[in-house]
Amino acid sequence: MIHSVSNSVYSTISQNLPFYRLHNFDPYPYLEHAIFTRNGGVSQAPFRSLNLSTSVGDSLQAVKQNVRHACQAVNATLNQTVSCHLIHGADVLTINKANRQQVMGQADGLITSDPNIYLFLRFGDCTPLIFFDPIQHAIGLTHAGWRGTMKNAAGATVRAMVNQLGCRPKNIMAVIGPAIGPCCYEVGQDVIAAATETFVDSASLFTHRNGNVDHAHFDMWEANRRQLAAAGVEQIIQTGLCTACRTDEFFSHRAEKGSTGRFGVIIGLKGDA
Ligand SMILES: [Zn+2]
Incomplete structure (x- = not known):
């Protein structure tokens, strides 16, 4: 078992809940964020313990308690959070005070x-x-799972920030958070074929082990890094944390054969408004 460690994040604790923060975000006190782990919650196996998803079969009461706890850890209320129905696409919603709802429509970027x-x-x-x-x-x-990656969800988010919020790509910091890594993400011909259509030099995103041509290990981290770079982002931060290697800290759909929970990521701008 490879135990990946990351230099870009550090572990912290708030309201008795452990989570990760990014060193690169530390200079900005008005920015609140957390990459939660699977630890510190009340859910029972196989959702042990900070499962934040109501769509995996966990007790609704446990998830609600976990979500409340996660919000408290970043000094947010549940009403201030915004989520959406994930559909493995590349649609990005722009949220503002006027249109915000706790759960927006179908999208994969906010x-x-x-x-x-x-x-x-x-x-x-x-x-x-x-x-x-x-x-x-x-x-x-x-x-961005593999389908979202093939639709360039990374580039779509950068474009939305440019077009909707007036950002310049070179000012954007983009973080590739904990996700299944090239060490563990074995895929079949469907993913290999989709990547061939999407990426220049797609072969370099795959490693074939033991001469196996039908299956390969896909580097989704690098695929997203290339899309961010192609969109003009210069500050790309890899956490390098593999969810499948680190089931002690994260939920992994693959490593736990579909019977598991979901960990959360929260980011918000603090303010008086
Ligand atoms: Zn791994």
Whole structure:
């Protein structure tokens, strides 16, 4: 078992709940964020313990308690959080004070530059992409599994931040959060074929082990990094944390054969408004 460690995040604790923060976000006191782990909650196996998803079969009461606890840890109320129905696409919703709802429609990316809106998505192998532009005071949070990656959800989020919030790509910091890594993400011909259509030099995103041509290990982290770079983002931060290697800390749909929970990522701009 590989135990990946990351230099870009550090572990902290608030309201008795452990979570990760990014060193790169520390200089901005008005920015609140957390990458939660699976620890510190009340859910029972196989959702032990900080499962934040109501769509995996966990007790609704346990999830509600976990969500409340997660919100408290970042000094947010549940009403300030905004989520959406994830559909493995590349649609990005722009949230503001006027249109915000706790659960928006179907999308895989959320962006805002309004304070007191806490973007909140759940993950369990798919890539969390976390965005922050300190010049425009804009943030984003995107869910990119392999399907979303093939639709360039990363690039779509950058474009939305540019077009909707006036950001410049070179000012945006983009974080590739804990997701299933090239060490563990074995895929079949469907993913290999889709990547061939999507990426220049797609072969370099795959490693074939033991001469196996039908299956390969896919580097989804690197695929997203290339899309962010192609969109003009210069500050790309890899957490390098593999959810499947680290089931002690994260939920992994693949490593736990579909019977597991989802951990959360929250980001918001603090303000008086
Ligand atoms: Zn791994």
